[in-house]
Amino acid sequence: MGVPFEALLPYAIITGMFGVTGAGLYVVKRFANEGKKPRWNRDLWDRVMMERDLRITGTMRGQSSNHLAPPGFDVSKPWKIEKRIF
Amino acid sequence: MAQRDPQFNQHVLVDTTPMPDHIPKVEEIGATSAFLSSAAYFIGDRCKAFNDDFMKCKDEANGRGEIECLKEGRKVTRCAASVIKDINTHCLDQFKAHADCLENNNHYLFECRKAEVSLNSCIFDKLGLKKTIPGAPENQVPVHLRPKQKYAQYPGPQY
Amino acid sequence: MPQDMPPTGGYAQVQYKRNLPARGFKPFYYMVGMHMIMAYGFYKYFHGVREQRELAREKMWGRLYLTPLLQAEEDRDQVRRYYADKAREKELLGSEQKVYNSDRFVRPTFAYTPSKVTQ
Numbered sequence: 001m002g003v004p005f006e007a008l009l010p011y012a013i014i015t016g017m018f019g020v021t022g023a024g025l026y027v028v029k030r031f032a033n034e035g036k037k038p039r040w041n042r043d044l045w046d047r048v049m050m051e052r053d054l055r056i057t058g059t060m061r062g063q064s065s066n067h068l069a070p071p072g073f074d075v076s077k078p079w080k081i082e083k084r085i086f
Numbered sequence: 087m088a089q090r091d092p093q094f095n096q097h098v099l100v101d102t103t104p105m106p107d108h109i110p111k112v113e114e115i116g117a118t119s120a121f122l123s124s125a126a127y128f129i130g131d132r133c134k135a136f137n138d139d140f141m142k143c144k145d146e147a148n149g150r151g152e153i154e155c156l157k158e159g160r161k162v163t164r165c166a167a168s169v170i171k172d173i174n175t176h177c178l179d180q181f182k183a184h185a186d187c188l189e190n191n192n193h194y195l196f197e198c199r200k201a202e203v204s205l206n207s208c209i210f211d212k213l214g215l216k217k218t219i220p221g222a223p224e225n226q227v228p229v230h231l232r233p234k235q236k237y238a239q240y241p242g243p244q245y
Numbered sequence: 246m247p248q249d250m251p252p253t254g255g256y257a258q259v260q261y262k263r264n265l266p267a268r269g270f271k272p273f274y275y276m277v278g279m280h281m282i283m284a285y286g287f288y289k290y291f292h293g294v295r296e297q298r299e300l301a302r303e304k305m306w307g308r309l310y311l312t313p314l315l316q317a318e319e320d321r322d323q324v325r326r327y328y329a330d331k332a333r334e335k336e337l338l339g340s341e342q343k344v345y346n347s348d349r350f351v352r353p354t355f356a357y358t359p360s361k362v363t364q
Contacts, residue, residue: 037190045308046193049119052315056118063185065178067170069116074105077322078098080091081358090354099358103329105321114318122311130310137313144316149349152320153327159317166314195307196300219303229299236296 034061112160117170120185123193124202125173127217128209133165169215176212180205196235199244206230323352333357 029038039046050060055076057064105111117125130137140158144151173181184201191197209215222228233243269275330353335341345351 037192039192041192046119049122053118056116061189063118063120063189064116065118065121065170065174065181065185066116067167067174069114072102073116074114074321075102075325076100077319078100079356080095081097081099081356082092082095083097084355097358099356101326101329103325103332105325106328106332109324109328112321114321115314123307126307126310129314130306133310133313137310140313140317149347152323152350156321156324159313159320162313162317195303219299219306221306222299222302229296229303236293237300 034059036061109156110160112163113167115163115167115170120188120193121170121181123195124181124184124188124205125170127219128173128213128215129166129169131215131217132169132213133162136161136165169213172213173209177205177208180208191239194237195230197238199230199233199235199238202230203245323350330356 030036032038039050042050053062054060055073056062056069115122122129136158140155140162143155143158147154180201184198184205187198187201188195195202206217217230219228219230233245235241235244238244327350331341344353
């Protein structure tokens with residue numbers, strides 16, 4: 001007694017949809033990280049260094065091996081501020 | 087140093103006033119995170135004296151190290167810049183390969199032993215700088231020289 | 246009526262014991278096997294922990310070697326802002342005042358921000 005193929009259709013849909021979301025997430029993450037694998041489990045050091053990369057290269061994932069910083073780097077450090085509450 | 091990190095910060099404060107003239111200028115280092123962590127041990131090898139000097143000055147300045155240790159800080163920056171410049175002129179390909187590998191592997195050094203070994207040998211041949219991890223146990227192979235890396239995605243022999 | 250007596254030859258044996266065949270090995274061997282598996286697991290675990298410790302040491306020393314140059318960069322930025330603040334104060338107020346009763350270098354908690362934020 002074979003299983004009617006209609007019984008397997010939902011499983012095909014489920015598998016296909018997981019595949020769609022997985023591929024979509026892969027594409028979106030790669031796009032957001034400029035074609036590199038996304039960083040994960042970043043600690044404070046990594047986050048600070050990524051902000052420094054942003055100041056040097058203009059993008060969070062950009063890398064540069066120059067030994068001299070681009071002009072204006074020494075005055076481009078942003079201080080994060082908040083408004084006075086009281 | 088009294089410091090409170092801002093909560094819910096939405097603005098940044100950028101001050102573009104240049105350094106006053108009575109303080110000598112120094113070029114900042116333009117290498118980014120992957121290249122810096124790739125070159126860290128060589129910077130540490132060549133510039134250990136300057137680094138220690140700077141940190142000692144900061145330690146002994148009794149809270150005024152930011153202003154009083156500018157001279158030592160300039161030396162540290164110049165030394166590190168010289169190391170990065172030398173690596174760029176002599177071992178650029180291996181340097182780039184290692185940094186690319188680090189960028190694609192969440193800056194995990196143990197994923198990139200193959201690139202690291204070729205970079206280290208090139209730098210040792212050309213510049214004479216060597217990567218040593220202080221405080222590692224004497225009776226075992228240092229972790230960056232082990233061919234098998236247990237935690238890499240491919241844990242077998244790396245090179 | 247004669248008294249009710251057991252049947253001749255006595256009653257049949259009551260079966261109170263279970264009559265199951267003993268499968269598999271003796272329990273002792275299972276315990277030995279379990280301990281061997283656990284010993285192998287702990288062996289791998291200890292070696293893994295040792296490698297993790299060395300990897301952490303490698304990462305930490307890499308960062309320690311980078312700390313002075315990043316700190317020097319940050320200090321120059323702080324000092325530049327400090328002198329800029331002093332110059333602004335002198336320009337606006339005509340005098341310099343110490344805000345904090347301390348000789349130490351203090352990163353300002355409160356800062357004057359431009360009214361129009363362009364960035």
